[in-house]
Amino acid sequence: MLDIAAHLITLILVLTGIGYISCHYRRISNEIRPTIMAILLGYALTNIFELFLAYTEQPIYHLLISYPNSVIPMLLIGGLLLSIQSSEREQLEIEQQRLIVLYNIGNRANNSLDVEEIARNTLSELLEATPYSGIALYLASKNQEYLELIWSEGLFKELDIDLSMIAAKEIYFTFSILNSDIISLSGPEFCEKLPLCTKLKLAGITNVLAAELSSNRNSIGILLFIANNDIAISDEQRSFIGSACRWLSTAINNANSVDDLRTAYFKIALSFSKAIEAKDPYTRGHSDRVATLASEFSSYLGLDKQQIEKVYIGGRLHDIGKIGIPGSILNKPGSLTEEEYDLIKEHTYKGLEIVQPINHYMNVTDIVVYHHECYDGSGYPMGLSGEKIPFLARIVSIADAFDAMTSDRAYRQAMSTEQALENIKKNKESQFDPLLADHFINMIEKKKINEDSVRITADELATLIGEVFSNAEEAAG
């Protein structure tokens, strides 16, 4: 009887151990899981057999046939094994899904050099792979004082509070005191460690996770997750969010580096553009006015921000190739000889040589090369016609002609706005895209502007072309 009791107690202890391990199965490292389970199950089976032997003094195979009750523990163990197996399969599927999400995020992030586009293409998928209901990307301001909202998805869009800026210090302080680059807050301590949570709590938010984005060990922003219901975040989910943050940090860093390159190149190009104007006083301010008018026209046509930006840069640089044309020809008061005109025409190719190296970062070659093509094919340098002329070049071409007509030149006085518009009307289909020419005339007539007021305000321009180029322009003086 003592033997039986001892075996029974051992069996209960072993089964309890198996039960405990199966409950905390995911917390045990992958390497030792099978070993621990094999030892415990083997020990449990041995005890069951010995229990039967002690009780019946018969061989186990006989017992299995004679005593149906002995099958129950075996079924329990089999069930336990199956549940462990299925839990493992389920875990594998979740991990596989997370890998796919990470792959998609990495792929989409690396296919863009625009931070807003990166966020737009990745945040909703990332949110779906977590238990949270809202996600937002914040990037540090230049002075590192604030985190500025770049993009948000889900619950963030429904909140009736202003979360466009967060004080950077409070977030970084919390990262620092919790000694982690991912902080998740909920329950009674929700508002204790992060002042932002007090504001969020008023909007019904009960769970927050902030994950740090960093580049070269410097903080560049955060991903903020929110939820208004009770959720639990597992170690695997934290690790998944950490991996997504690393992908996003790399992509944002790449985009910022390209922005720096573009800004640096734009500064150089602006210096070139100013150098051309120094050579030819009659065209002073021409590139600036063409860029402004063409981007205003693009906005009027409903083009997106990237295209407007491209038109602006292309407008500033459209005549950059004139840097290689002798000043005596550019400033010649009388009519040009055929040879001189051929030389002038070369500014399109010379411009291409200058902007080609940055084609990858700032693709304005179409505008620089094709802004003198005519709709009927009579232009240069390629003699392209109709829709074959790149669309943005057709836009700049009209703004270029309008500004040239309404400015004084070495060989003639400026026309009035009405005369210039009449000229555009007369030359639509031969020189200009007829549809674009009509829209341009409508725009100018609607605004009732004249040659002294075609410039839009600095604020409007900043909105149109983005802060980065306005800053570059200021820096270039």
Ligand SMILES: [Fe+2]
């Ligand atoms: Fe030109």
